[in-house]
Amino acid sequence: MLVKVFPIELKPGRQAAMEELVREFAPIGPGQEPGTVSFRVYRDKNRPDYLLFVEHFADQAAYDAHTTSEVYNKLIAGQFANEIVEFVELDHELVASHL
Structure with missing residues (x-):
């Protein structure tokens, strides 16, 4: 499992x-991706x-699919990134999990 953690400082007043x-x-990007195990903000x-x-992916290929999707590029790499x-990116x- 691949885990990505992103602490992000936003422009003032954009929270x-x-x-x-x-x-x-969340529901139209990660929620539709079979290799995205969890997506939490x-x-x-x-x-x-x-x-x-904090994002969990089945493997690197799942993460690559996530970051190259049309909705990711429009909303995250596009609007959010601005x-x-x-x-x-960590x-x-x-190591261990309990749900």
């Missing part, structure tokens, strides 16, 4: 709009204009 955009994206109540993406001040490997 609400970007939360709405990821709510729109978190806010930090103590840090405005910040979102944390509202980012800074982000980091790869992780799952």
Whole structure:
């Protein structure tokens, strides 16, 4: 399993709009992708204009399919990317899980 974590600093005042955009994206992007195991976006109540993406993919091929989809390119690489001040892409490997 491939785990991607993205801490993202947004442009000032863009929190609400970007939360709405990821709510729109989740069911029509990751929600339709067979290799996307989970897609979660978190806010930090103590840090405005910040979102944390935590995504689980079956493998690298699933992640590649996710990031090359039409909806990803329109909403995330397009609209969302224009509202980012800074982000980091962190790869992780799952060690343990309990659901």
